[in-house]
Amino acid sequence: MSSLLSRMRAWGADRLEDLLDVRSKYLATAYGVSVAVHLAILGLLTIAGVLMGREVARTIEASVVDTALPELERIDATELLETDQEATLEPILARSAPRFSPRIVEDIVEPDPELQIDPLSLSPSLLLPASTTLSTRVQLRGDGAEHVEGVEGAVDRLALEILRQLEKGRTLVVWIFDASGSLQSERERLAGHIGRVYENVLGRPEGAAAANGGLLTMVVAFGSGRKAMLEEPTEDTSAIADAVLAVPLDESGEESTFQTVADVARRWGSFSREKQRYRTMAIVVTDEVGDDEEKLEGAIAAARSAEMPVFVLGSSALFGRVEGYMDYTDPKTGRFYRRLPVRQGPESAALEQIRLPFWYGGPQYAELDAGFGPYGLSRLAASTGGIYFITRLGENRPSFNPAGMREYRPDWVSAAQYRAAVSRSPLRSAVLEAARITQQNLPGQPSLTFPAAGTPEFKEAMERNQQIVARVTYTVEEALGPIEAASEYRDRETSRRWQANYDLIRARLLAMKIRCYEFNWACAQMKVNPLTFSNEKSNAWRLEPDPEIHYSRGAQRAGEEARELLERVVTEHRGTPWALLAQRELRDPFGFKWVETYVPPPPPRRDDGGNAARKKARPRGEAPAAPAPKL
Numbered sequence: 001m002s003s004l005l006s007r008m009r010a011w012g013a014d015r016l017e018d019l020l021d022v023r024s025k026y027l028a029t030a031y032g033v034s035v036a037v038h039l040a041i042l043g044l045l046t047i048a049g050v051l052m053g054r055e056v057a058r059t060i061e062a063s064v065v066d067t068a069l070p071e072l073e074r075i076d077a078t079e080l081l082e083t084d085q086e087a088t089l090e091p092i093l094a095r096s097a098p099r100f101s102p103r104i105v106e107d108i109v110e111p112d113p114e115l116q117i118d119p120l121s122l123s124p125s126l127l128l129p130a131s132t133t134l135s136t137r138v139q140l141r142g143d144g145a146e147h148v149e150g151v152e153g154a155v156d157r158l159a160l161e162i163l164r165q166l167e168k169g170r171t172l173v174v175w176i177f178d179a180s181g182s183l184q185s186e187r188e189r190l191a192g193h194i195g196r197v198y199e200n201v202l203g204r205p206e207g208a209a210a211a212n213g214g215l216l217t218m219v220v221a222f223g224s225g226r227k228a229m230l231e232e233p234t235e236d237t238s239a240i241a242d243a244v245l246a247v248p249l250d251e252s253g254e255e256s257t258f259q260t261v262a263d264v265a266r267r268w269g270s271f272s273r274e275k276q277r278y279r280t281m282a283i284v285v286t287d288e289v290g291d292d293e294e295k296l297e298g299a300i301a302a303a304r305s306a307e308m309p310v311f312v313l314g315s316s317a318l319f320g321r322v323e324g325y326m327d328y329t330d331p332k333t334g335r336f337y338r339r340l341p342v343r344q345g346p347e348s349a350a351l352e353q354i355r356l357p358f359w360y361g362g363p364q365y366a367e368l369d370a371g372f373g374p375y376g377l378s379r380l381a382a383s384t385g386g387i388y389f390i391t392r393l394g395e396n397r398p399s400f401n402p403a404g405m406r407e408y409r410p411d412w413v414s415a416a417q418y419r420a421a422v423s424r425s426p427l428r429s430a431v432l433e434a435a436r437i438t439q440q441n442l443p444g445q446p447s448l449t450f451p452a453a454g455t456p457e458f459k460e461a462m463e464r465n466q467q468i469v470a471r472v473t474y475t476v477e478e479a480l481g482p483i484e485a486a487s488e489y490r491d492r493e494t495s496r497r498w499q500a501n502y503d504l505i506r507a508r509l510l511a512m513k514i515r516c517y518e519f520n521w522a523c524a525q526m527k528v529n530p531l532t533f534s535n536e537k538s539n540a541w542r543l544e545p546d547p548e549i550h551y552s553r554g555a556q557r558a559g560e561e562a563r564e565l566l567e568r569v570v571t572e573h574r575g576t577p578w579a580l581l582a583q584r585e586l587r588d589p590f591g592f593k594w595v596e597t598y599v600p601p602p603p604p605r606r607d608d609g610g611n612a613a614r615k616k617a618r619p620r621g622e623a624p625a626a627p628a629p630k631l
Contacts (some may be wrong), residue, residue, distance in 0.1 A: 014503055028472040030561065078378065079443060080230065097461075101461070104618065112188075115315045122323065139307040153391070154313045154389035154391045155193065155194075155197055155313075155390075156200075156201045157387075157389065158197065158283060158311060158313075158389075159197050159200040159201050161281070161309075161311060161387075162197070162201050162215070162281070163201055163204060163206045163207060164214055165279055165281050165309075166201070166206065166209040166210055166215060167206065167209070167277055168279055169209075169277070169278075169373055170209075170213070170214050170215075170216075170276055170277070170278045170279065171210075171214070171216070171278060171279050171280075171281065172216045172217070172218065172233055172262050172268060172271050172278040172279070172280045172281075173215070173216070173217045173218075173280075173281055173283065174217075174218045174219075174220060174281070174282045174283070175194075175217065175218070175219050175220070175244065175283050175285070175500065176220045176222060176255070176260055176261065176264060176282055176283065176284045176285065177220070177221050177222070177241075177244065177247050177285050177286075178219075178222065178223075178255055178284075178285060178287065178288070179221045179222060179223045179247050179248060179249060179250040179288035180223060180249075180250055180253065180255060180288070181249060181250075181251065181286070182287055182288070182340075182342060183286070183287055184249065184402075194237075194240060194241050194244055195237045195238070195240070195241055195581070196341065197239075197611070198210075198217075198237045198240075198375070198564060200325070201215065202583070209354070210235075213235055213273065215235060216233035216234060216235055216271075216273070217230075217233060217234060217235070217240050218230055218232075218233045218234075218268060219240060219243040219247075220260065220264060221247040221248065221250075222250075222255065222256055222257065222260040223250025223252050223255060223256070224250065224252040224254040224255075224256060224543070225256065226256065226259070226260045226263060227248075229243035229244070229247060230243050231245055233268070233271065233273075242594045246438060253293050254291050255286065255288055255290045255292075256290070256291065256292050257284065257286060257288075257290030257291075257292065257376075257377070258290055258292050258293060258296050258298070258299040258376065258380070259290070259292050259295050259299070260296040260301075261282060261284065261299040261302070261303060261310060262295065262299040262301075262302040263378065264282055264308075265280075265299070265302035265303045265305070265306040265308050266302055266306070267281070268280050269302070269303070269305070269306020269307070269308045270306060277306070280306060280307075280308045281308060281309050281310075281311065281386075282303070282308055282310045282311070282386075283310075283311045283312075283313065284310060284311070284312045284314075284377070285312075285314075285315070286312070286313075286314050287314060287315045287342070287344075288314075288315075288342050288343050288344060289343045289344065289345070289375075289376055289377065290376060290377070290459050291343075293376045296376045296379065296380060297414060297415075299380060300380060300383045302385060303380070303383075303384040304383070304384060308384065309381075309384050309385040309386040310380050310381055310384045310386040311381060311386040311387055311388075311389065312373065312378075312380070312381050312386065312387075312388045312389065313389050313391050314373055314374070314377055314388065314389070314390070314391065315344055315391070316344075316369040316370060316371065316372070316373065316390050317344060317345040317346055317347035317369075317372055317373055317374040317375070317378075318344050318345035318346065318347075318367055318368065318369070318370060319345070319346075319347065319368040319369065319371075319577045320345075320346055320351055320352060320353025320354075320355075320368075320370075320372040320435070320577075321345050321346060321351075321353075321355075321366070321367065321368075322343060322344075322345050322346060322351070323339060323341050323342070323343055323344070323345075324341070324342050324343075324344035324345065324367060325339035325340065325342065325367070327475055335354075344374060345370065345374055345375075346370070346374070346375060346412040347370035347371075347372040347373070347374060347375055347378070347410050348375055349375050349410070349411065349413075349415055349418040350409065350418070350422075350432055350435075351432070351435045351436070351439065352431055352432065352435055352497075352501050353435055353501065353504075353505070354434055354435055354438040354479060354505050354509070355439050355440070355441070355442070356436045356442065356476075356508055356509075356512060357433075357439055357442060357443075357444040357445065358445075358584055358585070359445040359512075359515060359588065359589050360445065360458065360545065362584070362587065363584065365398075365577075365580065365581060365584060367397060368397060368398065368577050368580070368581075369397050369398075369399060369400070370577065371390075371400045371405040371408075371445070371576075371577070372388075372405070372410060373388035373390060375410065375412070378412055379412040379413075379414075382412045383412070398577075398580060400575055400576055400577065401575050404574075404575040405524045405575075405576060405577065407496050407497075408496055408497045408500065408573075408576060409497070411497075423495070425489070425498075426486045426489050426494050427486045427487070427489040427490060427492075427498065427502055428493075428498055429482070429485050429486070430482040430485065430486035430502070431498065431501045431502055431505060433479075433482045433485075434479040434480070434483050434505050434509070435505075437475060437478050437479040438475060438476075438479050440475060441473065442472055442475055443468045443471060446465035446466075446468040446469050446519065447461065447464075447465050448542055448543040448544075449540055449541070449542045449543075449597070449599060450462065450526075450540060450541045450542075450543075451539075451540055451541075452533070452539060452540065453526050453530035453532075453541060454530045454539070455532055458526075462523050462526075462527070465519075465523075466519075466520060466523060469516050469519050469520060472512065472516055472584075473513065473516040473517070473520075476512050476513050477513060477530075478517065479505075479509055480506075480510070480513060483505060483506050483509060484506075486502070487506075490502060490503075496573070499572075500569060500572075500573045500576065500578040501578075503565050503568060503569050503578075504565075504566075504569050504581060504582055505571065506565055507562050507565035507566045507582065507585065508566075508581070508582075508585055509556055510559075510561060510562035510565070511559075511562045511566070511585055511590055512545050513558070514549060514551070514555055514558055514559050514562065514590045514591075515592075517551045517555055517591055518549060518550065518551055518555070518590060518591050518592045519543070519592060520593075521550055521551045522543055522550075522592040522593075522594065526541070531596075532559070533596050534596065535596060537598050538596040538597060539598055539599060540594075540596070540597050540598065540599040541594050541596055541597070542590045542594070542595050542597045543593070543594060543595075544592070544593055544595050545588040545589045545590075545591065545592065546589055546591035546592055546593040547589040547591060548591050548593075549590055549591045550591060550592075559590045559591075561631050562590070563586070563590075565582075566582040566585055566586045567586070569582035569583075570582045570583055570586070595624065623626060
């Protein structure tokens with residue numbers, strides 16, 4: 001029995017050993033497989049991580065650009081108030097200054113009635129130009145603006161646009177003429193050219209489609225109302241020329257430009273003859289913005305609905321200004337009028353520039369060509385697939401390279417879109433607010449020449465001119481408030497136009513603020529410690545620009561910042577109106593110094609026995625002078 005138990009124990013031990021051996025082998029295999037699987041997974045994860053890291057690195061490298069600029073030393077506005085000198089004058093005339101709200105057209109679309117074609121009585125005048133050769137330049141339609149060499153050059157381009165329209169099928173061209181007096185002389189000068197436009201079209205192989213009624217023309221005149229100058233569209237070029245010459249002079253001074261475009265689109269936008277559909281294109285000839293800009297969006301909607309591109313022949317807008325001026329000779333009386341007001345701007349939906357006169361002698365640059373057409377007409381052309389042809393530039397105004405100005409194109413979006421974009425940008429909001437605050441016709445430079453110190457005349461002149469400077473100071477500080485508050489957003493702005501707007505406005509406001517404080521400082525010094533003449537012939541004192549800023553250390557830092565900003569505008573925006581204005585501001589230092597001088601006494605008044613007064617008096621019964629015409 002004992003031996004049996006022993007054998008059983010031995011057998012059990014052997015079996016247990018076999019089982020343990022199998023289990024150990026199984027466990028070893030399992031552990032090996034697990035380790036291998038985990039290693040494989042870790043390897044895949046490592047490879048994926050490396051690849052993803054490279055991709056992220058590539059993404060970051062391609063999308064993140066370091067736009068940080070060297071940090072300019074900023075100055076708190078209150079630092080300019082730090083001075084050891086007693087304050088001489090507090091800013092005045094603050095809230096009493098007139099407010100000006102930038103003109104932003106409302107986004108209104110009205111269901112205007114169709115154009116009623118009145119029976120026409122033909123009367124003198126108005127013609128559109130043309131050229132004898134076609135231009136081969138290519139311009140993307142809808143780009144909104146193109147500089148051409150006078151109206152003849154524009155017509156040259158329009159002939160090419162007519163040919164392009166003919167490639168799509170039968171075409172109706174509607175010439176829309178501004179009948180105001182400001183275009184009278186140009187219409188007469190350009191009379192007889194319009195036939196050559198059609199000669200150029202018909203003379204080209206591509207113009208074969210114009211034959212047999214493939215190209216028709218309508219002529220419309222507008223002022224306060226609208227008139228069709230032909231009973232129906234025609235292909236008779238002599239009849240077209242006669243219709244243009246017959247455009248009556250509109251003396252109302254009102255231009256319903258956008259209403260006219262909308263009416264033309266509704267009346268002739270779907271024109272057909274003998275069941276054949278025509279494609280319509282409109283050509284507007286004008287030299288002003290128009291008085292119904294609130295109907296801009298309605299005109300765009302009507303033109304788009306009719307698939308009617310609108311081309312405009314017009315003047316360059318004024319840079320950051322609404323009103324321009326034009327010389328005019330009345331064709332009826334022959335009387336010459338100088339600088340009659342005409343609305344020629346601005347080039348943007350709202351005023352984006354401050355109105356701030358320069359000090360010291362030299363150009364004021366109050367009227368600069370913007371390099372683009374007025375906002376409303378430019379948007380009309382760009383939104384309908386047309387082009388605004390700049391055919392007129394101001395006389396004796398600096399011009400700017402159109403190619404270089406292209407990246408400074410205004411935002412030709414609807415007024416609602418423009419306002420929305422501005423509201424989302426503290427920087428753009430600050431620019432418009434500063435522009436609004438300064439539209440007050442501020443006084444220009446104060447007198448810089450004063451009588452001998454210590455005299456009653458000196459005291460009177462000093463007080464009078466400090467009042468002028470006080471008003472300028474208050475307005476400049478009020479405008480500088482929102483500009484300074486938006487400084488942290490400067491480097492986030494991506495638009496070259498808005499960067500230039502902000503930098504120039506900030507620099508000019510800082511420069512003017514320093515000049516105002518320096519002026520008052522110099523006056524206070526002369527009051528406290530009057531200077532005496534070293535030259536016996538001297539009889540007056542004159543303030544001259546000085547590179548040294550005396551008012552305070554804060555003013556010196558502000559002057560350095562203003563100079564750096566102006567130099568940056570000149571460097572980064574060469575060949576633009578912004579650079580030109582910055583150069584003008586840099587021309588004269590910001591400080592002042594007293595220099596003695598001699599001012600000859602005024603000539604004695606001559607007693608002519610009242611002849612001058614009698615010459616000015618109007619004889620009894622003579623009618624008062626006629627008011628200046630409205631252009």
